[in-house]
Amino acid sequence: MENEPNEIENASNYSAAKYRTPDGAPSDIVIFTITTRERAAGKKALPERELQVLLIKRKNWPFEGQWALPGGFCGEEESMYDCARRELMEETGVADVHLEYFNVYSEPGRDPRGWIISHAFFALVHERYLADREARDDAADVRLFPIREALEQKLAFDHSRILRDALDKIRESMMTTTIAKQFLPDEFTLGELYQVIRTVVPDFEEQNFIRKITSTRSRQGILEEAADERGERKMSNRYSQRSAQLYRFTDYVPKLSIYG
Amino acid sequence: MENEPNEIENASNYSAAKYRTPDGAPSDIVIFTITTRERAAGKKALPERELQVLLIKRKNWPFEGQWALPGGFCGEEESMYDCARRELMEETGVADVHLEYFNVYSEPGRDPRGWIISHAFFALVHERYLADREARDDAADVRLFPIREALEQKLAFDHSRILRDALDKIRESMMTTTIAKQFLPDEFTLGELYQVIRTVVPDFEEQNFIRKITSTRSRQGILEEAADERGERKMSNRYSQRSAQLYRFTDYVPKLSIYG
DNA sequence: GCAATAGTGTCTCTGAGACACTATGAG
DNA sequence: CTCATAGTGTCTCAGAGACACTATTGC
Numbered sequence: 001m002e003n004e005p006n007e008i009e010n011a012s013n014y015s016a017a018k019y020r021t022p023d024g025a026p027s028d029i030v031i032f033t034i035t036t037r038e039r040a041a042g043k044k045a046l047p048e049r050e051l052q053v054l055l056i057k058r059k060n061w062p063f064e065g066q067w068a069l070p071g072g073f074c075g076e077e078e079s080m081y082d083c084a085r086r087e088l089m090e091e092t093g094v095a096d097v098h099l100e101y102f103n104v105y106s107e108p109g110r111d112p113r114g115w116i117i118s119h120a121f122f123a124l125v126h127e128r129y130l131a132d133r134e135a136r137d138d139a140a141d142v143r144l145f146p147i148r149e150a151l152e153q154k155l156a157f158d159h160s161r162i163l164r165d166a167l168d169k170i171r172e173s174m175m176t177t178t179i180a181k182q183f184l185p186d187e188f189t190l191g192e193l194y195q196v197i198r199t200v201v202p203d204f205e206e207q208n209f210i211r212k213i214t215s216t217r218s219r220q221g222i223l224e225e226a227a228d229e230r231g232e233r234k235m236s237n238r239y240s241q242r243s244a245q246l247y248r249f250t251d252y253v254p255k256l257s258i259y260g
Numbered sequence: 261m262e263n264e265p266n267e268i269e270n271a272s273n274y275s276a277a278k279y280r281t282p283d284g285a286p287s288d289i290v291i292f293t294i295t296t297r298e299r300a301a302g303k304k305a306l307p308e309r310e311l312q313v314l315l316i317k318r319k320n321w322p323f324e325g326q327w328a329l330p331g332g333f334c335g336e337e338e339s340m341y342d343c344a345r346r347e348l349m350e351e352t353g354v355a356d357v358h359l360e361y362f363n364v365y366s367e368p369g370r371d372p373r374g375w376i377i378s379h380a381f382f383a384l385v386h387e388r389y390l391a392d393r394e395a396r397d398d399a400a401d402v403r404l405f406p407i408r409e410a411l412e413q414k415l416a417f418d419h420s421r422i423l424r425d426a427l428d429k430i431r432e433s434m435m436t437t438t439i440a441k442q443f444l445p446d447e448f449t450l451g452e453l454y455q456v457i458r459t460v461v462p463d464f465e466e467q468n469f470i471r472k473i474t475s476t477r478s479r480q481g482i483l484e485e486a487a488d489e490r491g492e493r494k495m496s497n498r499y500s501q502r503s504a505q506l507y508r509f510t511d512y513v514p515k516l517s518i519y520g
Numbered sequence: 521g522c523a524a525t526a527g528t529g530t531c532t533c534t535g536a537g538a539c540a541c542t543a544t545g546a547g
Numbered sequence: 548c549t550c551a552t553a554g555t556g557t558c559t560c561a562g563a564g565a566c567a568c569t570a571t572t573g574c
Contacts, residue, residue, distance in 0.1 A: 019284065019333065020335070020336055021281055021282060021283055021284055021285075022281060022282050022284075022285050022336075023281055024279065024281055024282075025281075025282050025285065025366075025377050042546095043546095043547095043550095043551090044545090044546075044550095044551070044552080045550090045551060045552080046551085046552075073279065074282075074366070074377075075280070076280055076282075076368065076375045077368050078368065079366045079367050079368065080364050080366040080377065081366075101363065101364065103361065104340050104361065104364060104379055106285075106334070106339045106340040106341075107339050108336065108337050108338065108339065115336045117285050117334075117340065117377075119364055175515070175516070175517040175518070175519065176436075176516050176517065176518060177518070178518070189552090189553085190553085190554095191552065191553070197519065204517075204519075206519065206520060207537080207538075207539085208536080208537065208538080208539095209519070209520075210553070210554065211536090211537095211554085211555085212519075212520040212535085212536075212537095213519065213520070214554095215534090215535070215536095216520065216534090216535065216536090222518060237544085237545085237552095239551085239552065239553095240544075240545090240551060240552035240553060241543090241544045241545040241546060241550085241551075241552075241553090242543055242544035242545075242551090242552060242553050242554075243544075243545095243553085244552075244553055244554085245553090245554090254518045255435070256435065256436050256516040256517075256518065257435040257436065257464075257516075258435070258436060258437070258438070258482060258514045258516065259435065259457065259464075259466065259469070259472075259473065260466055260469075260472040260473070260476065260563085303523095303524090303573095303574095304523090304524070304525080304572090304573075305523090305524060305525080306524085306525075449525090449526085450526085450527095451525065451526075467564080467565075467566085468563080468564070468565080468566095470526070470527065471527085471528085471563090471564095472562085472563080472564095474527095475561090475562070476561090476562065476563090497525095497571085497572085499524085499525065499526095500524060500525035500526060500571080500572090501523085501524070501525070501526095501570095501571050501572035501573060501574095502524090502525060502526050502527075502570055502571035502572070503526085503571075503572095504525075504526055504527085505526085505527090520536085
């Protein structure tokens with residue numbers, strides 16, 4: 001119950017303007033992608049992967065010239081999620097990617113322009129969607145930064161804090177949900193999956209990764225072997241001489257518990 | 261980067277008032293508690309527990325007379341979290357309880373008073389903190405509802421949706437974090453813990469709960485046996501003739517993973 | 521004895537964890 | 548032959564899952 005306007009009794013005499021109201025409610029979006037780079041032309045080896053984040057160089061006051069997260073003000077006719085999706089479309093030209101709200105930033109003084117409450121989302125975008133953009137745009141104003149570089153910079157507003165929080169969040173999600181699929185083709189080898197997980201969560205080390213993922217009944221549910229129309233198991237030798245089983249994610253959502 | 265005010269170049273000519281701005285940014289709080297009721301005076305048995313949520317009957321337009329979540333408008337000089345904490349204090353008189361932000365609600369038209377973006381928190385409050393209040397207040401205006409009853413009602417605004425989301429969220433948190441401790445004394449028996457979990461997540465059934473919690477090395481870390489100054493293990497026979505080992509939560513935060 | 525909670529005994533089967541070993545096939 | 552990836556063999560130990568059984572003690 002919003003209870004400050006206590007004296008108000010009906011619509012006719014209600015006016016929100018009696019109170020100080022926010023000067024804006026933007027959304028800011030931490031756009032993550034994983035870039036891949038072949039290690040040698042024609043060589044069969046897994047590519048090098050790197051987690052990157054998209055930043056924009058500000059043109060205007062405040063923080064003019066500094067790098068910032070993409071975002072923009074929400075309009076009255078849209079929800080915050082719609083706003084984020086619109087901004088994402090404007091910045092990257094992509095729709096239908098994983099876009100998730102994770103926190104609100106409202107510390108007094110966080111924005112010199114006034115009382116501005118920012119709603120932070122993260123987006124997980126496959127690099128194929130960003131390839132066009134890179135060529136199209138002036139690389140001086142919009143570009144991908146390796147996550148380490150982005151963290152070391154002083155970003156505009158409280159965006160360094162937001163980026164840090166977003167990173168913590170996707171690391172947790174990478175281990176507890178199937179968001180890895182956002183960075184993979186529909187069908188992939190277990191080597192690729194392991195590499196994607198490690199790109200986001202470097203601490204994750206599992207010597208017996210293949211053994212566990214293929215043998216554990218409880219974990220098995222999230223993956224299934226890819227097969228062609230005749231039921232033959234599909235293999236790939238793109239990254240190795242010995243061909244590897246291809247897998248795909250199922251729709252199964254595992255339920256985790258600390259109590260067994 | 262908030263990029264709509266493109267023409268603006270510095271502080272002196274900047275004015276957020278050029279744009280339509282929100283009419284308010286409140287926080288709404290879903291206050292959960294678990295009530296306990298002894299089954300018979302003097303009888304040694306676990307109490308009956310029930311998950312409850314605190315609602316407030318609205319006095320003013322809009323939704324006058326309907327039940328709603330407690331909450332209130334955020335001021336310019338406070339963060340959204342500060343606002344929620346303040347409102348919680350005003351409604352329940354308690355500080356230092358678990359208070360967690362979980363989502364923003366911004367669908368156009370969600371509030372007849374205008375463009376109002378609500379920030380939803382949930383609070384987990386031990387019933388001992390609410391005991392005074394129940395006696396003090398006019399029970400007609402503020403009261404606890406069993407969760408089932410609250411869900412069946414049509415609440416003000418989109419509060420039914422918010423409540424539903426909050427419930428999903430604490431069910432997930434109950435299984436994946438140690439929030440159960442918010443509803444328990446510092447030292448408790450495993451029977452009590454099991455009962456609290458089941459009160460929030462009725463689907464949780466674990467015949468061998470004690471066996472698993474005491475034997476699994478990986479789960480063991482979250483609990484430790486209570487002991488007195490001399491190192492003797494502390495027991496309780498409050499709920500049974502045979503006395504039971506008391507446990508407490510440790511500070512250990514388990515890391516969950518779907519990949520092993 | 522009964523009631524209500526708090527455990528333990530005993531079984532089988534599966535998985536975790538370690539680490540060396542084999543498999544593939546182009547260059 | 549090598550290299551890089553993709554597995555398998557084999558071992559031990561721990562835990563899961565089931566369910567009957569014992570333990571405690573006021574009434």
